[in-house]
Amino acid sequence: MNAFLAELGKRAADRWLTLLVLPGALFLAVSGAGVLVLGHERWYDVRALAGAVNSIGGASRGTGQVLMFVVFLGLGASAVGLAARAVGGGVERLWLTTNRGRASRWLTARRRTRWSIADQRYRTALLRCCGEGSHEASAYKLDALLIARDRICPVSPERPTWMGDRVRATSERVHLMYDVDFASLWPRLWLCMPDATRAELIAARTALSAEARLFGWGLFYLPLAGWWWPSGVISMVTCLVAWSRGRTAAATLAELAESTVDLYGRDLAEQLGVNCSGTFSRDIGLEVTRILRKDG
Known part of the structure; x- marks a missing residue:
């Protein structure tokens, strides 16, 4: 038990250092360098920055002063990190928001x-292709039109953001394919899936939250551009990278969740006592939904 608690404390300390202190210390360092030392005109003055760093840890300062500075730096970095984490949570809710x-x-x-519009183009081309007969050029055009439609959303959009709709589309696609209520299915399916599958899903969900926090850090750097313009560039690049990687994380999470239903839906049906000798079909999905929702 002591070894377990020691390992748990070590992991908590590592996460605290990685998620809060280090990014917060970097933000405070950029803030101090850009706002207090450099400014717009001397944004590249490395010599002035080196002089400011030397003055902080100069020989005239005692060990106690340096130690107090490090302690206050750590506390300030933690406070900024907690604030950025809260902003990241708001960004994540905005990415996945409903109407x-x-x-x-x-x-x-x-x-x-x-x-x-994209769906109508695809369906029109599909009818034309069926009428003319299947050939390679028509198939290539159909694939391009389908990709263009699904790039907007795999199903008809119901949310203001792409990420929100991409995650929501999982439940709708599962319902259309298997006639099963995804909200009722998922908690039970979570208990049936192997640990490796859970780990993949947790990693994908954690990645989405991490990108939202990174976007929050990017927003934190934006106000500093009023005193040191490179901070605006840092903010823009950070937000763009976080947004792009957030889209990838949302798509990965949705694909993994849908794949989990495809792979383990039949196992859940059998554990519920539903006869599932073949594949996981709409009839079986409807029976599973009836049992899970307690509709009688």
Whole structure:
């Protein structure tokens, strides 16, 4: 038990250092260097920055002063890290938000219109292809139109953001394929899947949260651009990278969740006592939903 608690404390300390202290210390260092030392005109003055660093740890300062500086730096970095973590949580909720407010409804309607146009193009080309007969050029065009539609959303959009719709599309696609209620299915399926599958899903979910926190850090650097303009570049690059990687993480999470239903839905049906001699089908999915929702 002592070894377990020691290992747990070590991991907690590592996460505290990695997620809060180090990014917070970097932010405080950039803030101090850019705002207090460099400014717009001397944004590249490395010599002035080196002089400021030497003055902090100069020989005239005692060990106690340096130690107090390190302690306050750690506390300040932790406070900034907690604030950035809270902002990251807000960013994640914004990425996955539902329709709330006039702006969200407008964005959802705009995305739905784009999807409808792309879907109509795909269906028109599909009918034309079936009428003309299948050949390589038509198949290539159909694939391109389908990819263009699914790039907006695999199903008709219902949320203002791509990430929110990509995650939501999983439950709708599962329902259309197996006639099963994903909200009722998932908690039970989680208990049936192997540990390796759970680890992959947890890693994908953690990656999405991590990118949201990174976006939050990017927002933190934006106000500093008023005193040191390179901070604005740092903010823009950080937010763009976090947004791009967040889209990838959301798509990965959705694909893994849907794949889990495909692979382990039959196992769950058998554990519930549903006769599943063949593949996991709509009839079996409907029976599983009836049992899980306690509809009688």
